[in-house]
Amino acid sequence: MMGIERITNAIEINNVTKHYKDFSLNQINFTVPKGTIMGFVGENGAGKTTTIKAILDLIHTDEGTINVLGRDSKNLPKDIKAQIGVVFDGSNLHDNMNAKNINFIMKNIYPNWEEKVFNHYLKKLNLPQDKIFKGYSRGMKMKLSIAIALSHQSKLLILDEATSGLDPIIRDEILDIFMEFIQNENHTILLSSHIISDIEKIADYVTFIHKGRIVFSKSKDDLIYQHGIIRCRKNDIRNIDSSFVVGIRENGFGAEVMIHSKERFKRIYQQFEVEKVSIEEIMLFVVRRKEMFE
């Protein structure tokens, strides 16, 4: 067919830079391996949406190259675009249309549109065929956008803040659908979010962007197993080799130190109890450290 089997990475971003008046993306580098879920995290305004726009060729980059499904992202051929399902924040649909209308429209845009699959998802997600989108809740709009993205034999899903503003039950439903999607090893998901808990649930890899730069891009397992938090007295900090230290948080009664290379640290500093960390905590500590030195 298209040679998707031969591709290793669904998305490759190389040294991408983009300057705006008061914001820049600087030397963005990361890859999304095929068959995985990449969680793209960062605070609001960090550059997630800008990066995604660059991937989708909605904006032109000043430097760097991007490959999507093995091809240059600039002027992606239509047949490749037809395999990419995109969901922005779900409200890109016209108020006076309904699901039936969308089906009719998409049938005439996507050569690989599957009406049966679309109707299946409508049913599964409890979305009415005839109700116009003006009467849709935010959650319903999101679900519909996702239904569309899944109904044209997509190999790659790109979702920008697709779960923001949704209640936990719907979020869980949607995450389940993503996990179902990724059962096929030729399918890939890039999911950006500032809701870290969603990312922690399903991501295989996590890329963290902060103020337009990539801070890290690693497998979720590596992040969690290699980082740890110790709680100690403020004086103790002096005795810790700073090369282990990711960040420090002091309070009135002591300090929390986040360390990496957890196994090596544990061998050297057996007096400290090292606790597990969440991705969210890693991000917070990393940002603090950066800001200490900026």
Added chain:
Amino acid sequence: MDIIISNSSDKPIYEQITIQIKQMIISGELQAGDLLPSMRALAKELRISVITTKRAYDDLERDGFIYTVVGKGSYVAKKNMDFVREEQFRLVEEHISKAVAEAKAGGIKLDELQEIMKLIYEEE
């Protein structure tokens, strides 16, 4: 096949999976030639990353407990007695480490500890 993972355990999840599958193989619950769930299916059921299950399966294969046929899946390997024995030694060491830590914390000396071990072993 039951695999139970704990997020609060000290052990990384891939290790928890590896240990449980090894135990099932040693105990005979999983027979040689049995087909294991795919990495992706397991990841989905346990709601964890496919990289985690892949790592678990890679480790199991490296240690000789399973083998993978491309396009078909992973199967339980014939019990290799060396590996089984190694695994059993590892489990025992783990338990004894805990006993030793407790003994040290409680001020129990080495010969006292050895005495306890001898009594318990000969009891059964």
Added chain:
Amino acid sequence: MIGLIIKDFINLKRNIKVLGFIILIYGISSYIMKDASYFGSIFTLVFGLLMLTTYGYDDYAKWDNYALTLPINRNDIILAKYMVLLLLTFVGAVINILFTGLMSAIQNTHMDTNMLRDALIAAGLGFALVILFYSIVLPFITKFGIEKARIICILIYGIFFGIYMFFRNIIQEGNSPVAAKLIQVLEIVRENVYIILPVLVIIAVVISYMVSANIYRKKEF
């Protein structure tokens, strides 16, 4: 691309109710006044604005960003818009002709060739004017978006409106010497209008499309 054209027409369905109302009111007024061109002018003006509302709907739905992720290239998106423009305006012209025919049918006057010719010319003129209007306006909308381009639209709309009403009145009254002179000139133009106008319209649309497509290719979202 066809899907995009369908999208715009589905959106316009909502406007049909209002349109139907207008057709009714002005149709009846026109009939009472025994002047088909009254209906024709109003209808053309209102129907001609529908194209702008398609942009309004897209803007409100933030559709453009999403459209660019579909398996269509930027030229297709612009081309679809121009197709909608031509289709929509054509439909409007047909409705105009039908109305004239309807009126004569109701009045039981046999619609002779002259009347038909006049009806076709009126409809054709309306068609050409709307297309010319949009040929100027669409590149602006493409560049600045419907919100910012509104003022330009109103300005150009006003100019076209003024020209249209001016000529219409001249032709209707035809009494003053200036009018007579103008009509003389117009007659010459009229002889050749069958060639001049279509050519002008085609050139205008093609240039407009090329400019819009160029703008859109470079645009950032």
